Amino acid sequence: MELGWLLWGAAVLLLLLLLHVLMELSPAVNFALRIGLYCLLCVVASALTVPACLLVNGGRTVKNMRIIKTVVKTFKYFFGLRFEVKGLKNFEVEGPAIIVSNHQSILDMMGLMEVLPNNCVQVGKKELMYTGTVGLIIYLGGVIFINRKSTTSAKMVMAEVAKTMATDNVKVWVYPEGTRNCTGDLLPFKKGAFHLAVQAQVPVIPVVYSSFTTFYNPKKNLFTSGKIKVEVLPPIETKGLTSDDVSDLTDKCFCTMRETLFRLSGRPSEAKDSS
Numbered sequence: 001m002e003l004g005w006l007l008w009g010a011a012v013l014l015l016l017l018l019l020h021v022l023m024e025l026s027p028a029v030n031f032a033l034r035i036g037l038y039c040l041l042c043v044v045a046s047a048l049t050v051p052a053c054l055l056v057n058g059g060r061t062v063k064n065m066r067i068i069k070t071v072v073k074t075f076k077y078f079f080g081l082r083f084e085v086k087g088l089k090n091f092e093v094e095g096p097a098i099i100v101s102n103h104q105s106i107l108d109m110m111g112l113m114e115v116l117p118n119n120c121v122q123v124g125k126k127e128l129m130y131t132g133t134v135g136l137i138i139y140l141g142g143v144i145f146i147n148r149k150s151t152t153s154a155k156m157v158m159a160e161v162a163k164t165m166a167t168d169n170v171k172v173w174v175y176p177e178g179t180r181n182c183t184g185d186l187l188p189f190k191k192g193a194f195h196l197a198v199q200a201q202v203p204v205i206p207v208v209y210s211s212f213t214t215f216y217n218p219k220k221n222l223f224t225s226g227k228i229k230v231e232v233l234p235p236i237e238t239k240g241l242t243s244d245d246v247s248d249l250t251d252k253c254f255c256t257m258r259e260t261l262f263r264l265s266g267r268p269s270e271a272k273d274s275s
């Protein structure tokens, strides 16, 4: 019996050693294992968090985000990631707001939960609902699902949100690039978040995460430890603005966020390029 345990112990050690050697030798293996670990963590943590959310809050509610946030905030330690956050006070606006941020990777969920204010739901693509336990936890957290393939339906959902934001007193977090983009720059912004802000007459609060490219790049199989700088910028008021002002509001927000992204990522000179 004791010999059996010893053999099991030796086998596990050997496997870990082998994985370590493979990770050192092959960046592709290292990348796949670290991303695999992230997905596994999301799936397992979601499965464990679903019953907690149901027991504490009974069903789909933004209150579950507090539980989800507590769990996801531990993930960074597995990957040696550090967050340096500035400007959290800018979230302290009276009532609802639209929060917009850059979206680089599925790893963004760690950065999101690092700063997420209370009573804040995200807008996400509806396909996320079908990711098993992760989809279930996202649903329970109150995420607003949109169909990106139908502009009409996405606009209808957003218009409904504009109506209920004030009564429910929630903040809404939107990724205005509309998709992940890990190039160290921003994609042109879609206007949905800004229409929403103007329709609800609530401020837009930009949040910028420094570029991941120094420690994370799927094309180069790069995924090491690293530091992410996060800055919550001052709210941009929308009181009195109409749908005619949405383009200007979008541009203003885009320019401010791009400048901040380059500054945080140590590329200040590129902020002047507006290509």
Ligand SMILES: CCCCC/C=C\C/C=C\CCCCCCCC(=O)SCCNC(=O)CCNC(=O)[C@H](O)C(C)(C)COP(=O)(O)OP(=O)(O)OC[C@H]1O[C@@H](n2cnc3c(N)ncnc32)[C@H](O)[C@@H]1OP(=O)(O)O
Pocket: 041, 042, 043, 045, 046, 049, 068, 071, 072, 103, 109, 122, 123, 124, 125, 128, 134, 137, 138, 141, 143, 146, 148, 149, 150, 151, 152, 154, 155, 158, 159, 174, 175, 176, 177, 178, 179, 190, 191, 192, 193, 195, 196
């Ligand atoms: C415990 C363990 C847990 C483990 C898991 C960890 C954490 C998870 C927990 C919770 C976190 C969940 C986080 C989910 C994140 C999800 C991220 C995403 O899914 S990003 C992708 C989805 N989001 C978006 O797409 C938002 C941005 N997009 C938009 O805003 C778009 O504008 C749009 C509303 C979707 C419509 O897009 P579409 O491409 O169809 O059209 P256009 O943008 O080109 O617009 C066309 C036209 O319409 C005008 N317009 C747009 N919106 C409106 C509106 N609301 N009202 C009126 N008019 C609108 C727009 O201006 C264009 O007209 P014009 O060209 O004349 O200006």
Ligand SMILES: CCCCCCCC/C=C\CCCCCCCC(=O)OC[C@@H](O)COP(=O)(O)O
Pocket: 038, 039, 040, 042, 043, 103, 105, 106, 107, 108, 109, 125, 128, 130, 131, 132, 134, 178, 179, 180, 181
């Ligand atoms: C029964 C079905 C089982 C499916 C299993 C799927 C397992 C998925 C496991 C882990 C994934 C963790 C994902 C965390 C949530 C990430 C949210 C996110 O970042 O979505 C991307 C979306 O913003 C934009 O998508 P695109 O860049 O347009 O694409």
